Amino acid sequence: MKVYGIMLFLGLIFVFNGCSTDNTHEKNDMVSGTWSLINVSGGFAGIDVDFEKGKIVWKFNAKVGSLIVANNDGSNAIYNGLPTGTYTYSILQEKDQYYLQINDKEIGGIVVDKSHLVLDQNKTSIGSGADGFVMVLAR
Known part of the structure; x- marks a missing residue:
């Protein structure tokens, strides 16, 4: 009878601890929060452009997997990231x-x-490229 009690107790511990190997939410949390795009470099033209912090804001919400971009850059930059909008990520x-x-x-x-x-x-994930952009965002 004691064995059944111990098995039941251990089973309840596993149930309440969520015994899941899915860490998608944890990986999404690594970017969760508000970020400002401060620099873009690279591309075919080899650009290196700095942006004022707060001009281009990316807001990641890990709970729902959404990204809200507010791109208020009025410059003539060749590339300034994503346009204003809501995305899934x-x-x-x-x-x-x-x-x-x-x-x-x-x-x-x-x-x-x-x-x-x-x-x-x-x-x-399938290899490396050559003419892409490198974007640096700051909290």
């Missing part, structure tokens, strides 16, 4: 590298630390 993980997908399309590799997010369009 997810994070794809291949080995130790993470990739950002927006509206189910892979955009590029990402590296995140406490204050910066780097999005490199030259790095994809």
